[in-house]
Amino acid sequence: xxxxxxxxxxxxxxxxxxxxxxxxxxxxxxLERALVEVGHYRLSAYWFPxxxxxxxxxxxxxxxxxxxxxxYTYEFDRALRQxxxxxxxxxxxxxxxxxxxxxxxxxGPFCYPDVAITRLNSACPSRFAPRWxxxxxxxxxxxxxxxxx
Numbered sequence: 001x002x003x004x005x006x007x008x009x010x011x012x013x014x015x016x017x018x019x020x021x022x023x024x025x026x027x028x029x030x031l032e033r034a035l036v037e038v039g040h041y042r043l044s045a046y047w048f049p050x051x052x053x054x055x056x057x058x059x060x061x062x063x064x065x066x067x068x069x070x071x072y073t074y075e076f077d078r079a080l081r082q083x084x085x086x087x088x089x090x091x092x093x094x095x096x097x098x099x100x101x102x103x104x105x106x107x108g109p110f111c112y113p114d115v116a117i118t119r120l121n122s123a124c125p126s127r128f129a130p131r132w133x134x135x136x137x138x139x140x141x142x143x144x145x146x147x148x149x
Contacts, residue, residue, distance in 0.1 A: 010035050011032075017061075021060050023065060024064070024066045025066065034071055046071075046074045050069070050070065051065075
């Protein structure tokens with residue numbers, strides 16, 4: 001099956017979205033910037049919930065849908081994703097630190113070259129978990145998040 005859609009320019013994308021599909025946009029330069037920097041395909045995931053089919057079967061934006069609403073949704077998702085990656089990164093570093101501490105306690109400060117010790121396998125959790133639970137100094141501190149108010 002051959003793909004039937006052809007490439008269209010940024011200006012043609014703007015016209016398609018605003019004139020033919022009904023997207024309201026108070027600042028077309030911002031829409032152009034978003035299409036250049038983020039891309040039509042990625043943004044389409046954020047405007048999908050705001051679309052509907054008209055009687056002729058063409059997909060259009062729901063009445064009153066604005067570009068500002070769509071870009072706000074995109075920015076919210078981007079900020080949430082950054083918070084999640086930050087939290088996962090902190091957890092990863094914490095786990096590495098605890099494993100290194102427990103491994104060095106068990107085998108000495110230069111145990112890392114020993115692949116049998118440093119390679120994670122199914123024995124790792126059972127070997128470290130009992131000591132993790134009994135040593136209060138190894139308890140996970142709360143993750144502190146700061147955000148602009």
